[in-house]
Amino acid sequence: MPRPSHRRRTAAPARDAHGHLYVLQFDNGVIKAGMTADLATRSNEHAKDAGRFDLTIVNRWSSEAQPRVHQLERRLLAVLSMMGTRTPAGREYFRDIPFTIARHQAINLHHTSRAQCCCGNCVDPIDIRRMQATVISDPDISGSHDFTEYKLELGCGSRIRTAISDPDFAPDSAYALRPDDDIEIDIDCRPWNRVWTTYVAQLPTRLT
Known part of the structure; x- marks a missing residue:
């Protein structure tokens, strides 16, 4: 997992300065979040660090420059720690978060x-x-009768296990979803045991 190298790093913003938040995803699924005063230089450093570990950055997002970025970074890392698992690489790296x-x-x-x-x-x-x-698995009804488990692929390419429970669409939890069905979902962003609770907002066209 990319760790900061020993060469000189891009200077972090002063405590009351403007800076950018960023979120990256490597091709092993790990998320990195942080802040920087110099987005272009920091992005180049991330790419080089990833290459040292034979990794590639597959998704990235950054904010506009904004004030009190240290406080915002602290809040972002706290939120991510509630959803995923920190890796040994450091406090900014997380597994199990799309x-x-x-x-x-x-x-x-x-x-x-x-x-x-x-x-x-x-x-x-x-x-x-x-x-x-997009649904990528057949339903798993081996667990609770209150929900049906599926595997879904999100637009970013991440795959999640999800427990679908929505009496408006399936009073008996008997969803008729199939692999390759495209659906719209609402997600409860507090996963339990790496399973995300979702609600179907729009069924695939063939079921409407």
Whole structure:
């Protein structure tokens, strides 16, 4: 996993300075999130570091320059740590988070403050509404009768295990989804045991 090399790194923004947030995904599925004052130079450093480990950056997002970027980075890393698992590479690296979901949290950081928080530092992940996904497995009904498990592929290429439970579409959890069906889903961004709870917002055309 890419770690910062020993050569001189791009300087981080001062505590009260403007800077960019970024989210990357490597081809092994790992997400890296952070901040930088010099986006172009830092992007080149990321690519070189990935190459040292025979990895490639397959997805990337960055924000416009904004103030108090240290505070924003701290909030973003806290949110991601609630959804995924940090890797030994460091506090900015996470497994088990699709890029699309990590990017959504970064874009909507101003909505992540916990409603009952009195310190201003407590956060919760933001759920996603109306995301495109493709079914890539037959249903697994071996578990709870309250939901049906499928594997889905998201637009970013990430694949997730999902528990679909939506009485509006399937009162008995008997979804008629098949591999290659394109659907729209809402995602609860608090996975349990690496399974994401989803709700079908739009069934495939053949079922409507």
